[in-house]
Amino acid sequence: MSELKIDCALATSIITGFLRNEITKFGFERGIVGMSGGVDSTLSAFLTAKALGPDNVTGVIMPYKTSKPDSREHAELAAAQLGIRTEVIDITPQIDAYFARMPDADKLRRANKMARERMAVLYDRSQALRALVIGTSNKTEALLGYTTLWGDMACAINPLGDLYKTQVRQLARYLGVPQVIIDKPPSADLWQGQTDEGELGFTYEEVDKLLFRLVDERKSRDELIEEGFAPEFVARVIQMVQGSQYKRRMPLIAKVSTRSINRDFRYPRDWGR
């Protein structure tokens, strides 16, 4: 665990500075966060409120009819503690209207559709509120690809994308996120009884230790096995990281010209800012 330990004061200072800087230099003052009642989106809201002030943050709560009631309760609890505004937008009507025409859709398609519906709502509300969408994906789920492409990953800027799940928990504890949110089993709440760790088949504690060594320390498969990680576990995680690489990059462009976007036309995103 010690290698994953972070200095929370320093992390807060860097990340809140990042939020303030990258939001204001694009001419915005406000942020909008989709709040699920989980630790990631709650931490995102806490950091954004600290960076911009609570008056400049809106939490959007987007339940579906099967969402657990405590998801919404926890989001509201966190929002009340921060003093940020919330909007509750029930996505049941549009999800059900769509799947009425696709009755055969399996639960993965339904889950992805919900994640993308929430993204579409967030982007619409961000336009109305002149706010930027603040990301809530952590490094663990992004590396594992345990996320919906153009769904929960979608955002303007992401304060959590370089923090492993266990580091998200440390920072959440430090910033005073309600204990009940930190303690509950992580879940995308996309179907009843779903938990991340149940679905993945390993705990975040275990996989973060492995990912830190694999990604941050660039250790080889053999070195990891020698350190005591089960060979099947190592193989599976490496496969997940490799198999989801496409989710972490922009779509490929067929190169036909002499200067193609992002290949040899390379400008910084913060161009002129």
Added chain:
Amino acid sequence: MRPASKLKVRLVQLNPRLGDVEANVDLHMEAIKQAIADDVSLIIFPELSLTGYYLRDLAPEVAMRVEGPVMSQLARLSKEIGIVVGFVEEDEQFSFFIAQAYLEGGAVRHVHRKVYLPTYGMFDEGRYFTAGRRLRTLRSKWGPMGILICEDLWHPSAPYVLSQSGMYYLIACASSPGRGIHDQHIATAGTYANILTTYAQLFQVYVLFCNRVGYEEGVCFWGGSCVIGPQGVSVAAAPQLEPAVLDAELDVAAIRRVRLQAPLTDDENLDLTIRELERVRRERAED
């Protein structure tokens, strides 16, 4: 002429706007005018202070010639103050360099072109820039000075050569990205502190480290500019992660005292070093 023995320096830990030279020139002009009003002798800006760091394809668009209008504008102010400023230099062969200019007495007196361009990990400098090929000191009003830029400092041969040329002040300009948050100090800051303190102590010089702040492309620049005396002791230090102006009084007599105690620089056996390095080069060539 014997150089003036005392000077007041100012390190400007600023946050330039990426690719907007005009806005950055304004920031510089304002800071320089204020420094003149405050009786500062020498003002120092970080690496690429006129352009910002993550330029990528913007590099040729913000590049300037030493004899161009921006340097002339700054040079006019240098009649009253020494100025160290960071920019992208374009030469007559259309090569581009990360450069740091020294201006004094109304003209550009010296340009250091970054020798070591990190092109690994998060860095991509070798793709956009050409490496400098010179390590030279310059004679300022206050004595001999060497300028290095960021990655140059991670190669001890660079300050070694400058030290052997005769140096009082090592000006270390950086756009150093912060990474590593396991401790209360950014990991990069800790490593830099070791390196800079060691140089001050071993080369018996003042080290003036000027690092920028702000964020580009999600990356933070950590600031923490500092002045370290020739004994290897901190003279002044700016906060991390926020814009700051750091002033310090330097005294050449402090360098003299340290060198009297232990004439390390004078004792250095340059011929031996060169002979052994030539042997190493010969042996490597034979491999």
